[in-house]
Amino acid sequence: xxxxxxxxxxxxxxxxxxxxxxxxxxxxxxxxxxxxxxxxxxxxxxxxxxxxxxxxxxxxxxxxxxxxxxxxxxxxxxxxxxxxxxxxxxxxxxxxxxxxxxxxxxxxxxxxxxxxxxxxxxxxxxxxxxxxxxxxxxxxxxxxxxxxxxxxxxxxxxxxxxxxxxxxxxxxxxxxxxxxxxxxxxxxxxxxxxxxxxxxxxxxxxxxxxxxxxxxxxxxxxxxxxxxxxxxxxxxxxxxxxxxxxxxxxxxxxxxxxxxxxxxxxxxxxxxxxxxxxxxxxxxxxxxxxxxxxxxxxxxxxxxxxxxxxxxxxxxxxxxxxxxxxxxxxxxxxxxxxxxxxxxxxxxxxxxxxxxxxxxxxxxxxxxxxxxxxxxxxxxxxxxxxxxxxxxxxxxxxxxxxxxxxxxxxxxxxxxxxxxxxxxxxxxxxxxxxxxxxxxxxxxxxxxxxxxxxxxxxxxxxxxxxxxxxxxxxxxxxxxxxxxxxxxxxxxxxxxxxxxxxxxxxxxxxxxxxxxxxxxxxxxxxxxxxxxxxxxxxxxxxxxxxxxxxxxxxxxxxxxxxxxxxxxxxxxxxxxxxxxxxxxxxxxxxxxxxxxxxxxxxxxxxxxxxxxxxxxxxxxxxxxxxxxxxxxxxxxxxxxxxxxxxxxxxxxxxxxxxxxxxxxxxxxxxxxxxxxxxxxxxxxxxxxxxxxxxxxxxxxxxxxxxxxxxxxxxxxxxxxxxxxxxxxxxxxxxxxxxxxxxxxxxxxxxxxxxxxxxxxxxxxxxxxxxxxxxxxxxxxxxxxxxxxxxxxxxxxxxxxxxxxxxxxxxxxxxxxxxxxxxxxxxxxxxxx
Numbered sequence: 001x002x003x004x005x006x007x008x009x010x011x012x013x014x015x016x017x018x019x020x021x022x023x024x025x026x027x028x029x030x031x032x033x034x035x036x037x038x039x040x041x042x043x044x045x046x047x048x049x050x051x052x053x054x055x056x057x058x059x060x061x062x063x064x065x066x067x068x069x070x071x072x073x074x075x076x077x078x079x080x081x082x083x084x085x086x087x088x089x090x091x092x093x094x095x096x097x098x099x100x101x102x103x104x105x106x107x108x109x110x111x112x113x114x115x116x117x118x119x120x121x122x123x124x125x126x127x128x129x130x131x132x133x134x135x136x137x138x139x140x141x142x143x144x145x146x147x148x149x150x151x152x153x154x155x156x157x158x159x160x161x162x163x164x165x166x167x168x169x170x171x172x173x174x175x176x177x178x179x180x181x182x183x184x185x186x187x188x189x190x191x192x193x194x195x196x197x198x199x200x201x202x203x204x205x206x207x208x209x210x211x212x213x214x215x216x217x218x219x220x221x222x223x224x225x226x227x228x229x230x231x232x233x234x235x236x237x238x239x240x241x242x243x244x245x246x247x248x249x250x251x252x253x254x255x256x257x258x259x260x261x262x263x264x265x266x267x268x269x270x271x272x273x274x275x276x277x278x279x280x281x282x283x284x285x286x287x288x289x290x291x292x293x294x295x296x297x298x299x300x301x302x303x304x305x306x307x308x309x310x311x312x313x314x315x316x317x318x319x320x321x322x323x324x325x326x327x328x329x330x331x332x333x334x335x336x337x338x339x340x341x342x343x344x345x346x347x348x349x350x351x352x353x354x355x356x357x358x359x360x361x362x363x364x365x366x367x368x369x370x371x372x373x374x375x376x377x378x379x380x381x382x383x384x385x386x387x388x389x390x391x392x393x394x395x396x397x398x399x400x401x402x403x404x405x406x407x408x409x410x411x412x413x414x415x416x417x418x419x420x421x422x423x424x425x426x427x428x429x430x431x432x433x434x435x436x437x438x439x440x441x442x443x444x445x446x447x448x449x450x451x452x453x454x455x456x457x458x459x460x461x462x463x464x465x466x467x468x469x470x471x472x473x474x475x476x477x478x479x480x481x482x483x484x485x486x487x488x489x490x491x492x493x494x495x496x497x498x499x500x501x502x503x504x505x506x507x508x509x510x511x512x513x514x515x516x517x518x519x520x521x522x523x524x525x526x527x528x529x530x531x532x533x534x535x536x537x538x539x540x541x542x543x544x545x546x547x548x549x550x551x552x553x554x555x556x557x558x559x560x561x562x563x564x565x566x567x568x569x570x571x572x573x574x575x576x577x578x579x580x581x582x583x584x585x586x587x588x589x590x591x592x593x594x595x596x597x598x599x600x601x602x603x604x605x606x607x608x609x610x611x612x613x614x615x616x617x618x619x620x621x622x623x624x625x626x627x628x629x630x631x632x633x634x635x636x637x638x639x640x641x642x643x644x645x646x647x648x649x650x651x652x653x654x655x656x657x658x659x660x661x662x663x664x665x666x667x668x669x670x671x672x673x674x675x676x677x678x679x680x681x682x683x684x685x686x687x688x689x690x691x692x693x694x695x696x697x698x699x700x701x702x703x704x705x706x707x708x709x710x711x712x713x714x715x716x717x718x719x720x721x722x723x724x725x726x727x728x729x730x731x732x733x734x735x736x737x738x739x740x741x742x743x744x745x746x747x748x749x750x751x752x753x754x755x756x757x758x759x760x761x762x763x764x765x766x767x768x769x770x771x772x773x774x775x776x777x778x779x780x781x782x783x784x785x786x787x788x789x790x791x792x793x794x795x796x797x798x799x800x801x802x803x804x805x806x807x808x809x810x811x812x813x814x815x816x817x818x819x820x821x822x823x824x825x826x827x828x829x830x831x832x
Contacts, residue, residue, distance in 0.1 A: 025120040029054035029070060038124065043096030043560070054107075054120060063089040066107050070120070073109045088241050091124075097560060101126060104240070125238065154233075154252040161185040161204060164247060173233070173254055175225050186250075191222035191230050211239040211248060220255070232256045269402060272395045293321050293382040309388060311357040321382070329354035329362070339367075343382055346373045352389070364393040406480040408458055409465035417479035417487055421544035424477075424491040428538050434497070436504040438488040438511065439533040439551035443563040445484035448526065456521050460528065467514050471507070487548060500536060501568070502580050502638060508532050508566040509581075516564065529564035531555055540569045583635050586621065591644045595620050598652050599821035602831060603673070603792055603814045606806055610831045612705065614673040614814065615653040616821045617645070637679055646680045650690070654697035654704065656824055661699065664832040671733060673705040678712050682719075687726045694730070701731030705756065709737050713752065721751055728753040735792070739780060749787055757784050761795020761815070768800045781808050 021038035025031045034049050058066040069087035086108035093101045103124045111118040145165050148155055154170035156163055163184050171178040174189050181189075190200040200222075207219070223231045236251040290303040302317050310317065310327065318324050321340070328336045332353040342349040351367045369384030404416035412420070424435050442464065449457035461484065468478045468486060477489040490507070493500045512532055518525045533554025541547030550569040558567035590596060597620055603612040619627040636642040657672045680686060694701050706727065713720055713736075724734055735756035759780050766773045777793075784791040793805045796815030805813065822830065 021124040023049070023057075023122040023124075025054055025122070027117045027119065029120065031057070041095075041101070041124065041126065042093070045096075057122075058091075061091050063091065065089050066091075066105070069107055069109075073120075086241075097562065106240075151251075154254070156186070156250050156252065158186055158248040158250065159245065160208070161187060161201075170252060173231070173252060174223055189223055191224045194222050195220060207237055208248060211237060212246075232259045265402075265407075269399070272398050272402075289386045291384055291386065295321075295380050295382065306386075309386065310355065311359065327355050327365075329356055343369075343371055343379060346371045346377060346379045349384075363388055364390045409462055409480050411465050411468075411486070412477055412479040414479065414481040417477060417481060417489070418544045418548075420477045421489055421547065424489060425537050425542055425544055425547065427491070429542060433492050433494070434500045434539065435489065435491045435537050436493055436500065436507075437535045437537065437547050437551040438490070438504075438508060439535070439548065439555040440486050440488075440511070440515075440530045441555055441559070442484040442515075443529045443531055443559070445528070448528070449484075452521065459521050460519055460526070463519055464515060464528075467517075468511070471511050471514055487551070497536070497539070498576060498580070498634075499638060501576050502635075504534050504536070504568075505566065505581060508534055512564065512566060531558035531563050532566045533558055533569065534566065535569040580635050583632055584639050584641070587632060587636055587639070587641050587645075590619055590621070591641065591648070594648070595622070596645070596648055596652075597823065598649065598656065599823055600656075600827040601814060601821040602819050602827070603812055604818045606811055606813075608818060611667075611669060611812060612671045612673060613827070614707075615649060615656070615675075617649050633677075637677055640679065642677045642679045643683070646677050647689070650674060650693045651697070654693055654699050657703060658697050658699050660828065660832065661703075664828070666832075668702075671703045671705045673707050673735060675707045675737065676712075678709070681708060681712055681723070682716075687723055687730075690727065690732060691730055694732070702733065705733040705735050707735045707737040707758070710739065717751070724753050738794075749783065754787070754789055756790045756792055758792045758794050758814075759810075764793050764795045764801055764805070764815075765797070767804055774804070777805070778808055781810060785809070 021041045022035045023031055023038060024033035031050055031052050031054070034046050039046060054070050055067065058070070065087050066089060086106050088104065088106040091103045091105050093103060095101060103126055105122055105124045108121050108123075109118060110121065148157060148165050149167045151167055151169070154167065154173045156166040156170050158164060163181050163186065166178065166181055168178060171181060174181070176189075186204060187200045190204075192200055194200055194203055196203075218234060218236045221233050221235045223233055225231055232255050234253045234255045238249050240247060240249060289306045289309050291300060291306070293300045298320050300319050300321065300323075302314075306312075306317055307314050318327065321343070325333065325336060335351055335353055339349045339351050348370045349368075353365055353367075355363050355365050357363060365386055366389045367384050367386045369382055371379045372381040372383070373379050404413060404419075405411065406413045421437070427433070428435050442460075445457070445460075448460065461480070464486065465478070465480065468488060472478055472488055472490070475491065477491075479487045479489075481487055488511075490504070493503050495503070512530055515528065515530045518527055520526075533551045533556070535541060535547050535551035535554055537547040540550045554567045554569040558565040561567060597618045599616045599618050600613045601616060602610040603614065605611050617629055617633075619629075619632060621627050633642070633645075636645050653672055653674050660666060683689070690704075690706070694704060727734060733755040734753065735758055736754060737758050738760040739757045757780065759777055763773045763776050763780075767777055768774075781791055783789075790812060791810050792812045792814060793801075793810050794814050796802050796805065796813045796817045798817060801815075802813060802817060819830070
């Protein structure tokens with residue numbers, strides 16, 4: 001057979017299209033091409049490899065044969081045109097992510113023809129994959145044949161067409177004694193004609209020829225058992241040098257059962273389709289029961305076969321249209337009501353409903369009918385045909401299951417996932433909401449699947465599916481889209497983007513922890529982690545395809561981050577989620593170690609004398625110093641930690657008030673204002689807790705002012721009124737904070753027992769140069785006077801603002817004009 005000569009482009013096409021990790025270097029040894037399979041295996045970016053040399057590439061390898069081979073090719077006298085020479089050996093390499101790889105590499109040189117220059121080709125395979133450790137059989141601690149015998153799957157080594165060595169697994173696979181196999185040709189064990197109709201000898205010659213050109217491949221092959229029966233196998237071929245011989249290694253996997261299942265599945269689909277067609281024919285051709293109803297006489301009659309259809313005696317069949325209701329399953333009664341409307345309007349009708357027989361069996365019925373009307377277009381006769389379509393419905397459901405659900409895990413498949421996600425994306429854009437796609441991949445699943453076998457891998461996948469269903473809600477879509485890849489869609493997560501990202505991160509971390517719990521497979525424990533990518537829609541993609549693709553990109557980023565990790569598609573979302581997780585973690589430590597402090601800002605009268613004080617929390621972080629409430633209160637509320645933080649503020653503020661009262665002579669009207677979170681206020685024990693804190697610290701209830709926001713007023717107004725009335729009975733004062741920025745109405749103010757209104761600083765800021773803000777403040781002052789409330793102006797920063805407010809009747813002020821928030825000691829020194 002004439003040797004093929006490959007140009008640079010042809011060699012690149014062969015190597016790169018084969019799917020085997022490969023590198024091409026020019027005649028000087030400079031790397032010029034790296035295919036995607038090698039980049040995926042190593043994790044290195046192409047730019048780090050292209051331009052380096054073979055000397056660099058093999059410099060740290062123990063096997064010096066590669067560099068010796070490279071140097072031997074750089075001789076003055078070139079080898080004959082078209083000749084291919086190569087060297088195969090073992091290498092140890094680190095990936096970009098830091099993992100160690102044990103590889104079998106073949107370095108070959110293809111001289112150029114005529115005016116073309118030669119090229120070097122490096123092809124790699126991970127040991128434990130298609131090429132096992134047999135290819136480096138010169139290791140002293142294991143012999144050549146012991147290595148073959150130790151392989152977990154059936155394996156055979158060919159010298160040309162003849163069997164040179166095999167293991168017991170291969171002997172069992174072909175149902176022959178191992179001693180009988182030595183010297184036989186591989187075609188002696190094969191069906192003469194293979195699946196594609198090609199002669200076995202001719203097909204094997206093609207394979208060996210391709211191996212000589214450096215190609216590796218996996219094919220399906222038909223073996224012949226001693227009884228003449230075929231056995232279908234999947235064979236992975238690879239060539240290697242063993243001392244002075246060129247041998248072929250073949251890893252053989254029995255796929256007879258898999259093929260049988262595929263055939264059976266297709267046969268089931270064909271059978272179901274045939275049943276569906278037969279059911280349609282039966283419905284049209286026979287097995288149909290007819291009923292007639294005379295509307296004027298309110299009577300009904302049935303044809304033969306009705307008793308058999310419904311499992312009832314003739315005297316128990318319905319005698320009127322009204323009695324038909326007993327033939328309809330209760331969940332389908334609304335369908336019957338729509339049919340009655342059609343009858344009354346004289347329209348033809350069709351109904352599919354369920355009927356429960358006396359023996360409890362649930363059957364599906366199809367009713368098709370027409371209505372006859374008189375000359376005045378009034379219905380007087382109804383005639384309908386009823387057929388049992390239960391088998392048809394079962395076939396429909398089975399076809400739907402096969403079409404839309406994964407047969408192994410029973411989860412939704414890619415088709416159903418895309419269908420639902422299209423709807424979710426459209427709804428998110430329409431309703432201005434956000435949802436999240438979680439794309440997860442099991443780390444190193446292939447290794448477990450190859451070492452334990454596909455049956456064990458299937459057990460693990462089924463358990464993963466069960467755990468996913470435990471984590472997510474029934475409204476969420478959980479899908480397996482192939483191999484060890486799963487996608488979950490949460491269609492709606494309420495809140496702004498910060499909240500959506502935070503909640504998604506919490507769900508992802510919970511999911512990652514759930515999947516990382518040990519799996520018990522055949523009585524043994526196995527650990528399996530996962531990498532999870534998240535994409536928010538419609539922000540990260542407004543179509544099903546784009547958002548899944550972006551979640552997939554995020555998942556690969558999680559793998560690059562070291563596996564067992566979570567990553568967002570958007571870098572900003574990732575940073576925000578990480579920041580909020582860190583703050584939440586630090587907040588828990590802050591509560592535990594009491595890292596909070598209270599600062600105090602006075603409320604003063606027109607003379608600048610304090611009439612009260614507002615307690616404002618600060619967080620003294622051990623690394624970041626003093627942290628503003630704006631950076632952590634929102635996260636505390638989202639996580640529920642605000643309850644503990646708020647409790648600390650109540651206790652600390654009341655304790656400080658008691659200390660001031662004991663040390664200084666304070667007026668009876670002097671009070672301390674404490675901000676209350678909506679989360680705190682909605683707790684059932686809120687009023688009881690306030691009473692306990694006040695009594696425990698020995699302060700007068702009238703000296704405590706609780707500040708609530710307008711938004712709290714409209715959430716369950718009855719509960720709000722009840723709690724505020726109980727607080728008033730205790731003697732506690734109530735203030736509405738930031739009045740004018742929320743949703744308060746005069747109706748709420750009329751019902752609530754309030755003492756104070758705080759005018760928000762956003763209106764005070766422009767009060768002297770914005771007539772709209774001035775009008776709003778004047779209106780708030782009028783409302784306060786009408787309801788007998790004390791107005792307090794917040795954010796007063798200059799004398800002009802203070803003068804304006806004083807002129808319209810405001811007498812209590814708060815802001816930097818008078819004092820910034822101060823620690824307790826500084827506040828005492830300045831005002832007491």
